[in-house]
Amino acid sequence: MKNIGIFAITPAQIHFYRNIICELNKKDTNTYLLVRDYGETIQLVKEFEMPHFIFSRPPDSKYGKILNLPKEVLTAYKYLREKNVDLVTGFGIYESFTSALLNVPAITFTDSEYSVNAFTYVIQFYISSLFTDKYITPTSFKQDLGKKQIRVNSFKELAYLHPKYYHPDDSIFPLLGLSKGEPYILIRFNAFDAVHDFGVTGFSLEEKIEMVRSLEKHMRVFISSEGSLPEELCKYQVRIPKNRIHDAIYFASLVITDTQTMATEGAILGTPTIRCNGFVGSADMGNFIELERRYGLLYNFSKYEEISPSSKKIIQNPNSKIECQRKREILLNEKENITDLISQILIHSVKLENTPYAI
Structure with missing residues (x-):
């Protein structure tokens, strides 16, 4: 049985990981979802009845969020250390720094090229990249992240809006x-x-x-x-x-x-x-x-x-x-079913198999 820590910070990230978590749990894998008490995130995990751990209650200001980062990482580290996780994943920053403390691999999904964002985000990206083992990006991602990058022919939103998972309800x-x-x-x-x-x-x-x-x-x-x-x-x-x-x-x-x-x-x-x-x-x-x-x-x-x-x-x-x-x-x-792709990448990475996805 393998253990994976998952950081989901925004409602969109909750949607992204929801079906991935279901697939991982079917395949002899324990998942531990860490969420931030921000915006609609907590309400969403409750509506979906997803087990979760709140590791952060951030301040409202942008600078406050930056200053609060060490405390958040330490809280996440303590929680995941008790769960004996083999791997952590998320959308950047938290999984990278926490993985360094835990001494386990970190896999980050991103579809936001850091070059189009503010200078603070560029610095944030470069620092966290030192502790990130793999980046998963869409094929449309314009930047080359080197050997760490895995490109998938999909969009992150298809993890929950693919016809396999989403069925329109006119109620x-x-x-x-x-x-x-x-x-x-x-x-x-x-x-x-x-x-x-x-x-x-x-x-x-x-x-x-x-x-x-x-x-x-x-x-x-x-x-x-x-x-x-x-x-x-x-x-x-x-x-x-x-x-x-x-x-x-x-x-x-x-x-x-x-x-x-x-x-x-x-x-x-x-x-x-x-x-x-x-x-x-x-x-x-x-x-x-x-x-x-x-x-x-x-x-x-x-x-x-x-x-x-x-x-x-x-x-x-x-x-x-x-x-x-x-x-x-x-x-x-x-486009491909990104839920299946991400699930395979995470499982193969945990097992350290000799595949293109192995860390």
Whole structure:
């Protein structure tokens, strides 16, 4: 019996590891999930009834998060040492530093090229890379990380949105207060309070209000937000269980967001999706470029003013959703089941077998 420690910091990471954990537990492997009490993460693991250990309750400020890192790593180390883990995995930083203390291998999944992020994130990446044994990245990842890199032909969001795992449930309509099939728009706002968000911006308060007022002239509008909403927009806040957000994305007529993950989720689910934030540009991350240029499933904009023409075009085209669903099928036919791939990599790495995945 092997033991693997898993760090999941955000709701998206909980979704990512949920099916991987199920697969690992079927294959003579114990998994220990470590989570951070931040945002919607705790509520999500409770809704999924996933056993977990809270190793961090971070402060609100970005600098506070950095200063809190040693305490978090020490807490995780003490917990995982008792579990006698053979390997730790996550999305960067925590598994790397904790693995050094435990003297076990660390495997990191990342789809965010460090070169497009803030300087603080670059420093963070380089330091943690000293203790990382393997990096798993999508094939769309533009940077070469050398011998440590394993490229997989997939997106991390397919770990939970692949048809093998995700089945749309139209009972979301009554939860939204809508009749079945009634069109609506879903907007997602980012908090931009993570370390890798230094210097990056999304929608301003004025832009958020203007956008909602403009879009609600066409159909119902719902807002999902990482941070608090201004009083003028509170009535639009979507009030559904956190584990039903993907149904809300799937059945939406349009998704507009300044976040990263939900932009990919909307595209992969075949919903017309517009992404707008400070990351967009010539140095944008490879996964967003591929979703836009290869599959035509995503609109990427760096300026708020660019959104209106595309959103109107989508809303006025009665076939927008059908066209995106067809493009989604092309993507699904070309991409691999990343849950199976990650599970194999983790198991082979623990066993130290003579495979391309062995550490």
